[in-house]
Amino acid sequence: MTRTAGADRLAAVVVTFNRLEKLKVTLARLLESPAGELAHVLVVDNASDDGTPAWLATLKDPRLVVQREPVNSGGAGGFARGMREAMARFDPDWLVVMDDDGSPAPGALATFHALDKTGYEGMAAAVYFPDGTICEMNRPSRNPFWHGREFLRTLRGGRGGFHLTPAAYALDRPSPIDVTSFVGFFISRAGIARAGYPDPDLFIYGDDGLYTLGLTAKGGRMCFEPRIRFEHDMGTFSGQQRGEFRPLWKAYYYHRNLLLLYRLAAGPMFWPVLLVILPKWLMKARAHGGARGRFTALIGRAIRDGLTGRRHVPHAEVLRWSGED
Structure with missing residues (x-):
């Protein structure tokens, strides 16, 4: 594939299963970005039966590719298939991945392109609920077993000792992290070459944590970038x-x-x-x-x-x- 000069070429991977109304919001957010900010979007439809395939067939944006799966392989299977397929089809410089209920805030992708990504193979966006509060399940963290300060804080205060604090969300600079979620996660071609692809056998839960921690364990550098904002319209846990x-x-x-x-x-x-x-x-x-x-x-x-x-x-x-x- 011929490389395009200029900005890094970015492709998005969205995994969906029977959440059509939320998928509509996410794809609208993605496709409103110009091609210079987002070159391709690949949707992995995990055998939805709620009208998702028919609706996707009505979309005409040439950047959009739909990968229809015969069975629901869970989020892990969807991301493994989607990331592998996106790299093979589009050969982008970076991928950004998300669930069907996670979407970039206006201007998020433009912000990504404007940032200095030198030395980083992964970058995690700041993920918020629609009401503007921090989405806890998408809060990046450091591995307390690798860092003495975080280990001591974890002994004293539990999970709050290794997850990034709200103060990190207010900064205008990145913070180093070891693990993050698959909502608003950007990974470079070099990062994928180092980490490979997610394990589809995990089905749901922890596939993103294992993948991103594995990237760090293999020598990849990741950061949390509070200036890139995503929204996660998830149900209650x-x-x-x-x-x-x-x-x-x-x-x-x-x-x-x-x-x-x-x-x-x-x-x-x-x-x-x-x-x-x-x-x-x-x-x-x-x-x-x-x-x-x-x-x-x-x-x-x-x-x-x-x-x-x-x-x-x-x-x-x-x-x-x-x-x-």
Whole structure:
């Protein structure tokens, strides 16, 4: 493919599944950017059956390519397929990835192009809820097991010790990070050459954390850039914050993938960490009423597979374990 002189060529990857109204907002935000800011958009439709394919077929922007999947492979499968396909089709300098409910704020992509990206292979946007408050699930972090100051802060204050503080969002300069989410995450061609592609077997939860932490572990440099703003119009996670998972099958992926992430992050300190977190996980059974037995069995399988590194588990099997097949 012939290279284009001038600004870095940027392509976007959007993964969607049955959230047509939110996808409409995200694609409108992306496609309102001129071609000089956004050269291509690839949408991975994870077998949506809510009218998404028909609506996508009405769009005429030549920059848009739709990759229709025969089955729902989860966010992890969607990002793995989308990033690989976008690099093969478009050969961009940078990719920016997002869920269907995450979109760039007006001017975000122009800001990205204006920034000095020298020395960085990954860049995380500042992600906010529509009401302007910081989206907690997209707050980037440092790995406390790699940095003494963050480790001590984590011992004193829990997760607040390693996630970036609100003060970092108010700066006019980047902050170094080790891990971030896939909403408003920019990765360069060099970063993909170093890290490869996300693991599709993770299905949902933790695929972004494992991928970005893996990039850092392999020597890639990432930063949080507060001047690039994204909006995440996500649903509530209040039940999950109480330890409740609905549907129940999500508990398997969440805990298995979190174990994989902890092992990568903690290294030789993984086993002491495990002794701390396992009792907390088992106590979540209290939030599941009549499904306590199934929840506990799912957690047991998640721990087994997380410790043995078993990633390729058919989703139908997870549904059967949960009793929701």
